[in-house]
Amino acid sequence: xxxxxxxxxxAFAFDLDGVIWLADHIIPEAPAAIQAxxxxxxxxLFLTNNASYVPSWIVTRLSEGGIKITxxxxxxxxxxxxxxxxxxxxxxxxxxxLGVQTVVDGVADLLEVVPVKRGTKVGVVLVARDVDLTYExxxxxxxxxxxxxxxxxSNRDNVMPIPGGFEPGTGSILAAVEAASNRKAIALGKPxxxxxxxxxxxxxxxxxxxxxxxxxxxxxxxxxxxxxxxLVMTGVTRPGDPLEPPPDYVLTTLADLTAAxx
Amino acid sequence: xxxxxxxxxxAFAFDLDGVIWLADHIIPEAPAAIQAxxxxxxxxLFLTNNASYVPSWIVTRLSEGGIKITxxxxxxxxxxxxxxxxxxxxxxxxxxxLGVQTVVDGVADLLEVVPVKRGTKVGVVLVARDVDLTYExxxxxxxxxxxxxxxxxSNRDNVMPIPGGFEPGTGSILAAVEAASNRKAIALGKPxxxxxxxxxxxxxxxxxxxxxxxxxxxxxxxxxxxxxxxLVMTGVTRPGDPLEPPPDYVLTTLADLTAAxx
Numbered sequence: 001x002x003x004x005x006x007x008x009x010x011a012f013a014f015d016l017d018g019v020i021w022l023a024d025h026i027i028p029e030a031p032a033a034i035q036a037x038x039x040x041x042x043x044x045l046f047l048t049n050n051a052s053y054v055p056s057w058i059v060t061r062l063s064e065g066g067i068k069i070t071x072x073x074x075x076x077x078x079x080x081x082x083x084x085x086x087x088x089x090x091x092x093x094x095x096x097x098l099g100v101q102t103v104v105d106g107v108a109d110l111l112e113v114v115p116v117k118r119g120t121k122v123g124v125v126l127v128a129r130d131v132d133l134t135y136e137x138x139x140x141x142x143x144x145x146x147x148x149x150x151x152x153x154s155n156r157d158n159v160m161p162i163p164g165g166f167e168p169g170t171g172s173i174l175a176a177v178e179a180a181s182n183r184k185a186i187a188l189g190k191p192x193x194x195x196x197x198x199x200x201x202x203x204x205x206x207x208x209x210x211x212x213x214x215x216x217x218x219x220x221x222x223x224x225x226x227x228x229x230x231l232v233m234t235g236v237t238r239p240g241d242p243l244e245p246p247p248d249y250v251l252t253t254l255a256d257l258t259a260a261x262x
Numbered sequence: 263x264x265x266x267x268x269x270x271x272x273a274f275a276f277d278l279d280g281v282i283w284l285a286d287h288i289i290p291e292a293p294a295a296i297q298a299x300x301x302x303x304x305x306x307l308f309l310t311n312n313a314s315y316v317p318s319w320i321v322t323r324l325s326e327g328g329i330k331i332t333x334x335x336x337x338x339x340x341x342x343x344x345x346x347x348x349x350x351x352x353x354x355x356x357x358x359x360l361g362v363q364t365v366v367d368g369v370a371d372l373l374e375v376v377p378v379k380r381g382t383k384v385g386v387v388l389v390a391r392d393v394d395l396t397y398e399x400x401x402x403x404x405x406x407x408x409x410x411x412x413x414x415x416s417n418r419d420n421v422m423p424i425p426g427g428f429e430p431g432t433g434s435i436l437a438a439v440e441a442a443s444n445r446k447a448i449a450l451g452k453p454x455x456x457x458x459x460x461x462x463x464x465x466x467x468x469x470x471x472x473x474x475x476x477x478x479x480x481x482x483x484x485x486x487x488x489x490x491x492x493l494v495m496t497g498v499t500r501p502g503d504p505l506e507p508p509p510d511y512v513l514t515t516l517a518d519l520t521a522a523x524x
Contacts, residue, residue: 133397138430142421146428158441159404166408168400168442175437179420180430 010207016048018161018213018235026065033254049155049189051078051103051128077154077189078106099128127153129170142180155189161235191221219247272469278310280423280475280497288327295516311417311451313340313365313390339416339451340368361390389415391432404442417451423497453483481509
């Protein structure tokens, strides 16, 4: 038996939804696995496409679940969106944000976020998982995109894992806006390079194992930046689902990180 | 100059939205063109993907706009849906219908239509242009489709033409449900063969010209059943848009039907 995965890598990047927690429950095997990474002296990073999570809230929630981290160990697609707004010279533009209040708050100092209503002219449309979605909001966003607004999305994840099932993800809302506007958005989160590059910069090493529950964002993101990838079966991916792109490892739970391997 | 299009075909099929009317306005050239088809003794059929139009309402509305037709000259995607429900043995099944009340009414004697709420088990999910769309409805429909409900849509038209612009079409709502459920719906309207075959049966001749405003539904539907197709520029398609599949003719307005041609 060879050494466990934990000893084979210099650093670890973990997705949150479906890996560390599922809706309001910490996944049982997560605290010990994260503690083992700490005990081994490996740097780690939590990497989430969910733009509605504020870093300070993530820190508090993980702390209550027995996982101690700092805010600089967190990278969200909202943080990636902020970098993108600055890099693209969009600071100060009027914007529609299809997403919950924390997503709006996350960019409110950079963009002039206005109510999503028909007839309003905006320069930017930013799509996240919009639980307030209505036909009116879909129409207003589609009109703005068709009229030439810069069009971005926090990610393309079609679903969000919840206990016993799924909820529509950003990718689902985005599919409707893209269809109605006949334009494709720029995706900012995993697996896109801007977010993966920012993650690599934070970790500062190339010997990274990305641990996620989705091939299309976590495994594909790892591939794009040259990391290895482990798929854990506690989230979106279920036994029998196609693995595309294929991960280097499949883990039943995070406990497999510390188990000896063939 | 050769004879006008009107004299070259044995029968005519007309789309409604963007061809005969645009939102609440009859397109100015339409009444005279339809009258010319009548005067030439050619059979005609109005063929719409809009499942929310009830035939008796279409008759009244066209009559008020100076166009006299009978109900048997109308084929809607709701009529196609009724045939599909019977053919597939789905009569009596519980169903979610994402669409306006007229769409629900159109199938209410064949399906047990229940409120679109999470946790409700249904055997059929039928998607149309749902102007009452919410995240809750999207979630409930996606759950039902993922759980194995028969999944159909009145059409795949991404937009609906309105004066000066567009509104999200059935295809936009459908894109969100398909993304969140990871399943593809069966489309019942144009350009699918069931609706086109029903139209051909009604007209009873092969020398048909389909006149529509969309290549992807009207022209493609005509191709599938072996008709010629004319694209009229009073609806969705604008100058410079790609023509795929290409129509046999492009008309500025329906007045071009009666003009002499090269």
